Each structure stands twice: as structure tokens, then as C-alpha cells.
Amino acid sequence: MTTLTLKEKAYAHLREVILKGELKPGDFLTERTLVEMLGMSRTPIRAALERLDVEGLAKYTPNKGLIVAEISMNRVIDFFDYRMAIECYVVRRLAERHWSKEDVEWFRENLRLQRQYVAELDYVSFTQADSLFHRKLMKVYDNSEITATMEQLQDRMFQIALKVLRKEQSRIQASYEDHAQIFEYIVQGNSDKANQQMEQHLEYGKQILIM
Template sequence: MGDVQSTKTLKETAYEVIKERIVNGEWSGGTFLSEKALSELLEMSKTPIRSALDRLEMMGLVKLSPKQGVIVQEISLKKILEIYELRLALETFAVRQLTGKLDALFFSRLDANLEAQAAAVQAEDVIKYVHLDRQFHEMIVDSLDNSEFAEAMSRIQDKFIIAVRTTFIKNKKRLWGSLEEHRSIRDALAGNDPLVTEQLIAKHIEFVKMILL
């Protein structure tokens, strides 16, 4: 039982470490990853490494080729725009349902996230801000208490982070605009007009899409 649990833990560790480095941009699209190098880096055998790479391939973050080995996938503009369309549908629906119905605990957590966002913006820490941005949007969708919506949101977020990080790195002033839009969305959620919240979050999502185009 211990060996099974250990193997499972190693697979999860390998998956999380490799995914984190891809999502954070340390290993960008086109980067070659050798199983041997990964095995040495993570200090584990190739078995959990291969399991992690298979899982990452299913997510579209790496491509496994018998001849070339493991290559970090480029996220195409088409794929990024598809992600934005899905986010737009998920989040506009979520805020229509949630506006005026969220409790003090939710806003306490959201406000803590916004304070951390402000600190990241002040420091121009793009990687930190992007993770907090992810949490902000996931907290909203999670509040629907709908596991299918939460799973769909989680599934697209890793690829979304790659797109958003690139946008912020190219234009760090956008960090301030994004933060202010988050604050406006927060206030609208506390109000009683779902249409206002829907319009704000749609504009927020569409802005980044417009930059990418």
C-alpha cells in the first residue's frame, strides 16, 4: 500500500512541477524536455515522469513525439480565442446568477484577494498577479456551487494563464487597469443589478481578447 501511495504522490509531484514551469513561462512553447533531464531535476525515476507527461499531453500543454521526444506546446491564437469565448459564456452566466446573493464571507475572501492583487501590481510581479487573477475568477465561478462549471473553469485556466501572462509582460500598465476592473466587478456583485455585473465582466474579458488580436 505504501509503494502505491508513494508512486501516486510522485506522479502528482512531477505533474505539478512540470505544469507550473510551463504555465509560469519558464519553459515556453517549443522547449524540448528530455525524460532524463526531468528525472534528474525531480530526483525520481522515469515512470512518474512519463505518467505526468501523458497527463500534460492530454491537457494540450506538451506534445510527445517518438522521434523528437517531449516538446512544450505553443498555444495558438485560435486556441486562446476559443478559451476566451468559453470564459465569456461561463462568467457572464455566473455573475447573472450571483449578483446580490453572495454573503459576507465571500466578499471577505474576495477583498483579501484584491489586496494581494494590489501588492503584486505595485511590485509589477506579473507571475504573482496572474495567479491571483486566476483565483479571483475561480472564486466567482465556484460560488455557483456547480461542479460542472467549476471543472470547466479549472480545465481552461492553465492555458488562459499563459495567454494573460504574455499580455501583462508586454504591457505592465495593463495590470492597473485589470485590478480596477476587478474592483468594479466586486462592487457590482455586491449590488442588485445583474446586467451591470455582466457588462463589466464581459468588457474585462473582451479587453484582453482585443489586445491579442
Template sequence: MDKRDAAVTLRETAFQVIKRHIVNGEWSGGTFLTEKYLSELLGMSKTPIRSALDRLEMMGLVKHSPKQGVIVQELSLKKILEFYELRLSLETYAARKLTGRMDGAFFQRLDDNIALQDEAIRRDDISGYVELDRAFHAMIVGGLDNEEYAEVMSRIQDKFLLAVRMTFVKHKRRLIGSIEEHRRIREALAGQDPALSAQLIEAHIEYVKKIMF
């Protein structure tokens, strides 16, 4: 690996590690992060750290403060509701388009994901379930094979997970309801009724919105 490739790898590693800490809720909104601390934590120079922080700021996960360094962004109620509306539009559209049109490989991926969701619930692994929930919904939008849609979904999910995690922490019984709804959505996508698929997606997302607020 030459120096250029190594630099790219370090930037990507820094980005993924910092993002994971934020999205997992380990660094909550309002947390101050210094380049020195992050450099020591990740065992790398400040250059890839700065690059990662710039990228995270563009995503809206952190903001730079001239006097305090970098601050993890807090999600406002307005912003969370905006994410809900955008996600609802993306996923109901995808559900209508994909119903009755996907191959066995697509459904095998959904089935494998649901099986892992079931394992996470039995382990009481909320963080693991949230990541699998994210992947399940990303697979549905990804089925459109549209890079722009997939990119928008990815940006939403990185921020949305902060809110979703808190929902499952406060309402653990919701895990069972969530996975059952995922199973029904999967079956509807394999059927021939696009309106039903969209209806199930909408109800699934709206229910989380209801119990959160």
C-alpha cells in the first residue's frame, strides 16, 4: 500500500470510528471532542482526524466551535420529524415499486437479516437490533438500484439511528412488534399488492413516530 492509499484508509477509519461512537449514542449531543483526544484514541495523527470531522460536519453530526473544538450535534424535534417525513416518502415509494418484482436473492437477504434481528432480541442486544433494523430498511430502498436514493437514505439513517435507539431503550417491548412488522413487510413485498406494502411501511414508521413523541 502506497502513502496515498494509506492516507485514504486512515481518513476512512477515523470517519467510521467517530461516526459509530456518535450513532451508537456513546457520544451524545453536546459532547465536546478535541483533535488531541481523538488522535490519542485512534492512534493516528490529527490530519485524518480533521478530514473525518469535516466530513461529519457536512453530514450534520458534529459542528465546529472556534473556542470549544468540535461538538456532537443535538437533534431537534423539528429535525427528527423532518427525517421521518423524508424516510416515509422514500420507503413507501420503494415498497410500491418493488412489490412483486424482486428476485430470490433479495428476499434471502431480508430473511437473513430478520433471522439476525431475532437473535439480537433474544440477546437483549438493542444496539445490534438497531443496526439490523437500519440494514433492513436500507435493503428495501437499495432494491430500487438508484444511487441517489441510496445515498439520501444513508444520510438519513446515520442521524435517524440516534432517535430510534432511544425509542427501543425506552420501549423494549417495541422490539417484538418491530420484527413482526418487518416480517409482514417482507411477505407483502413478495406479493402482488403494492398498496399493501406501502401501507405496512407507513404504519411501521408512523408507529415509531407516535411512541417517540
């Protein structure tokens, strides 16, 4: 196994436990503890921590070292406002298009999985399907700048969506229903309703976190 592979493995593991909330905001990320946790030397772990710092999932604090980063309320509001501006526009435009059979089938299968995860109360798997749903809408719209930006936001999308569901567990059913309704409005060609439903969907998520 090469050092590069070890770096990637360390990064992937730490990213996953942070996004899933197994390591919480404010938790210390000490090399000594992580060496024991991952069974690796300090070199790949140090590289993974540097990458997490650059990506905003961890941050250095004076006299404390590296900790899991907290998402400020201002950043949550900015995040949702940005998504509303982009995603409401995209679903409106998508409702004006002819959809391929392949894309329709992809969303039907994604929604089927969402419904399954709702029944199982599997918040992590649901959040993964949720994130894929929103990102796929951007990919179908096929604007390279929007797609690239949304891909950069995917970790925050997952982290914040999971935080919403854990704060209000009944939201998982409502979130699935929102997604299903958004998609139905799009394929029906109802751009106004698709826009309105997406706006309500994102606004509700924002309000849960800032209440």
C-alpha cells in the first residue's frame, strides 16, 4: 500500500465520521488519538488533517490545535439563501424542458430509495440519497459552473441536511414528500409550482436550524 493510498484512506475515514456527526463540532483532532483510531502512522494522518482544514471541515484554534469545525448560523443562512437562488431557478428551467427516459428513471429510482430509507428511519442513507437528488437536478440542467459549485458544496449539503433531520426527526417523511412533489411538478412542466415547492423545502430546512 502506497503512502498516497494511506493518505486517501485516512482522509476518507475522517471525512466520513465528521459528516455523519460521529466526530462533533469542537472535538479535538489530535494526531496521537487518530494514530490509535486508524492504525496508521502520523504522516498520512497529518496530510488528511491538512486537507480537512483546507476544505473547512476542521480548523486550527489558538492553544488548542485542530478541532472539528462548527458551522456558524450566519453560514447556515448564507448556505440556504445561495441554494435557494440557484436551485429554484434550475427547477423552473427544468420544468420547461423535455426529459429523457433515462433521467426520469434515475429520479424514480432515487425517490424509491428515499421512501425505503424513510420507512427504515435510516437518516444517513436518506441524507445521501437527498444530496444525490439535488446534485442530479443540477447535472441534468447541465450548466458547468452551477454543477461545479454544487459539487464543491456537497459535503456541506450532506452535513447540514443530516443536522436538520437529527434536530427534527419527523422531517425525514416531509423531506421525501417535498422531493417527490418537486419532481412531479418538473415533469408535469409546472415551473411555478416546482419553484415554489423548492423554495418552501429549503426555507423550512433553514428555519429548523436557526430556531
